[in-house]
Amino acid sequence: MREAEIFFAQTYGFCGGVIGALRIIGAALHKYGAPIYVYHKIVHNERVVSDLENQGVIFIDALADMQDLSRPLVLSAHGSSLALVAEAENRGIKTVIDSVCPLVKRIHEYVRAQIAESFNVIVIGNDEKHDEVTGTMGQSNHNIFFVKSADDVAKLPIAEGAKVCFVGQTTLSRAEFEEIAQAIFLRFPEAECQSRSGVCAATSQRQQAVWDLVQKNKLSDVIVIGSSTSSNTKNLAQVARDAGAKNVWLVGSAGDIDFPIPDRIGITAGASTPQILIDEIVAKISAL
Secondary structure, eight states: OOOEEEOOOSSSSSOOHHHHHHHHHHHHHHOOOEEEEEESSSSOHHHHHHHHHHTEEESSSSGGGGGGSOOOEEEEETTTHHHHHHHHHTTTOOOEEEEOOHHHHHHHHHHHHEEEEEEEEEEEEEEETTTHHHHHHTSSSSSSEEEHHHHHHTTOOOOOTTTTEEEEEESSSSHHHHHHHHHHHHTTTOOOOOOTTTTOOHHHHHHHHHHHHHHTOOOOEEESSSOOOEEEEEEEHHHHHHHOEEEEEESGGGGGSSOOOSSSSEEOTTTTOHHHHHHHHHHHHHHH
């Protein structure tokens, strides 16, 4: 029986922000009991969400969906708008717990401080409806603009000579962020930025790890484990292709492995992918 040679990225799976958010939910369940409400999916992974639902977590997409305002509400790790926080208070929700990623929280603080200093804030992202982007855009109701391409920068209704700064969606690829950042500096040479690297350290580490995985082992085939709704997971797949992998599969569960396993294959996983899911998929590969 042929046995595939499996290569793992040096860094993969849960990041610190995800671990922190899950600990917060676990602590809330322990302290208050079930059910507790969570605004939006805590992370973009169906397995994680399903496991939490089985423990008594109710995910909602609108605060009006809370049937019992005496129960705790946990805000998403992706960050929340000021309007949402105000709505929770106005509705009389007794306990509000914020599980926002510390890095996203620092971005929000930076945006509010810059708006107070009369800056125009540009938010770089890959989708204006992404939970993290809506949370960041929601830190102000004026002088904040979204762009997802270099072409968008040219269309911004910001006067020449105005004070400009920018931030990025933390799960972008470094290449995406850098391309748009260069366009911003070209139009606004004096622009300031919250972080020149753009993406968070965990995202950068995982992207570099999958690049090295493909390049150093000369791999043509890579499996990226995670959800197709996860920005950082999709970007890992793109980095694998950019590094030279010819076949890249984004796999959300063991059931998705319906293709022949090559003799040599690399494996990585998104920052919201639990280890138990990784183990199940590796076991399936070994069995095949």
